[in-house]
Amino acid sequence: MKKILVIKLGALGDFVQATAAFDAIRKHHKDAHITLLTTKGMMPFAHNHPAFENVLVDERLKPFNLNYLMKLRSQLKGYDLVYDLQTNDRTNYLYYFLAGRPAWCGIAPTCQFKQTNPNRKNMHTLDRLADQIAVAGVQNMGQPNLLYAATESETLVQKHNLNLNKLILLVPGGSAHRPEKRWGSFANLANVLIEKGYQVALIGAGAEEVLLKDIVKEAPKAINLCNQTTIGQLIDLSSKCLCVIGNDTGPMHIAVASGAKGVTLFGSASDPKRCAPRGEGVHVLHKSQIDAITTPEIVKTLAL
Numbered sequence: 169m170k171k172i173l174v175i176k177l178g179a180l181g182d183f184v185q186a187t188a189a190f191d192a193i194r195k196h197h198k199d200a201h202i203t204l205l206t207t208k209g210m211m212p213f214a215h216n217h218p219a220f221e222n223v224l225v226d227e228r229l230k231p232f233n234l235n236y237l238m239k240l241r242s243q244l245k246g247y248d249l250v251y252d253l254q255t256n257d258r259t260n261y262l263y264y265f266l267a268g269r270p271a272w273c274g275i276a277p278t279c280q281f282k283q284t285n286p287n288r289k290n291m292h293t294l295d296r297l298a299d300q301i302a303v304a305g306v307q308n309m310g311q312p313n314l315l316y317a318a319t320e321s322e323t324l325v326q327k328h329n330l331n332l333n334k335l336i337l338l339v340p341g342g343s344a345h346r347p348e349k350r351w352g353s354f355a356n357l358a359n360v361l362i363e364k365g366y367q368v369a370l371i372g373a374g375a376e377e378v379l380l381k382d383i384v385k386e387a388p389k390a391i392n393l394c395n396q397t398t399i400g401q402l403i404d405l406s407s408k409c410l411c412v413i414g415n416d417t418g419p420m421h422i423a424v425a426s427g428a429k430g431v432t433l434f435g436s437a438s439d440p441k442r443c444a445p446r447g448e449g450v451h452v453l454h455k456s457q458i459d460a461i462t463t464p465e466i467v468k469t470l471a472l
Contacts, residue, residue, distance in 0.1 A: 170200040173247040173270075174219075175262070177207045177226060177254050180418030181443065182293060184213070184425050185312050186253050189297045192309040193251055194219035205244070212399045218316055228258075241265060249273070251301060255283075273304040292442055311447060312425035315407060319400030328391050332408045334367045336472075337423065337430075338390075339414025340383060341376035348437045349458070350379075350415050355386035357413065357463045362389045364472060366410070369393050371402065371419055402426075411449075411470055415458075421445050431469050433461055 174193060176186045183206070194202060203222040206214045214223045224243055229236040244266055252259045252274030263269065263276040272279035275288075281304040288296050298309040324330065340354040358368045369391040370380045380394040397405065399422065406412055406423035412430035414420040416438050423430065429449030434440045435458025444452045451469050453461050 170197065170249065171247045172197055172200045172202045173205060173244060173250045174202060175205045175250065175252045175254050175259050176210070177205070177228065177259075178210055180209075181416075181421040181445075183210050184314065184418070184421040185293045185445075186297060187213070187217070187312045187314060187425065188294060188309050189251070189253055189301055189306075190217060190219040191313065192298075192301060192306050195308075196306040203247075213314065213317055216317060237265065249304070251304070252276070252279075253297060253300070255300070271304075273301060290442065292444075292446075294446060312421075314403050314422060314425040315427065317400055318403040318407065318426070319398060321397075321401040321404040321408070324393070324397065324401055324405065328369070328393070330369065330391070330405075331367050332405075333410065334365065335405075335409040336361055336366050336368050337371050337406065337409050337412040337414075337428075338368060339371050339412065339417060339419050339423070340379055341372045341419070342415045342417040344375055346437060348435060349417065351433045351435075351461060352459050353461075353463060355383045355390075357466060358383065358387035358390040360463050360467065361472065362387070364467075366472065367391070371397065371414075373419075411472075413466060413470075416440070416443065424450050429470075431466055433458060433466075435459075 176183055201221050202219060204214055204220045205224045205226055208225050247270045249271045255275045260276045263272050263279055273281035275283055283300040283303055285299050338354055342349045361368050370393060372380045372394040377394045380392050384390055384392045402422055403426040406426035406428040412423040412428040415433050420432050424445035424447045431451045431453055432445055434454040436456045440452045440454050453465060455461050
């Protein structure tokens, strides 16, 4: 039986999009034993993914930590083929570090299945992944799909009296160190949607609690679900709600990969041509100044 290693360490949005490649690799290698190397933070998506028989966690310690390197080398022995979906200096180093140098699909200079497309850095993440794995013969990559990781959200639905047919999820947060990726009018949007008869719930976690509380002060009829949803529940809610509206952030990728329709908001801080979530009924609004996007534009885009 062929032993295959897939490497994808993060970040969240990139990992979610890589699930499309995971599925394609499994379909191509039906009888192989496939292991994923990832990070602890990605385990909610990794531990029960149907493409993998095993999941290993990379602690991502400094490369000069000899004990760590030897442990990692021992863990990664014996693979026939490696799909490096992280494709950075760290994983290129792993290629040269591994004993026996297995067949490798990535961008390491001397690897067997090297992606040589000169435009790879300018491609959308999904297009880049599809182009890369095609070099190793993997064809017909589909869209990301997280439904395998869904857990029931009925307790949340009952607790907050959610009407899934009218429920719109808002994702106002984003990376704390990238505030320029956040649109600033979610309170106004929530009030407009509620006035139109929709139910609005705010999604967030951790330090976003302050942001969401501020929004609820201005939109008191919005339901604050900050720190109340597990990832599995978010997937389930996203698959059943009317639509999702949010910034370019991990939870928005989760929602779209769960089957949600919606709109992702972009400013100049990131390029939707390279990283926007893709899916049926999924739209992008993009302006150089993200706060130049208006509530009426969002409402019109979704025909609400």
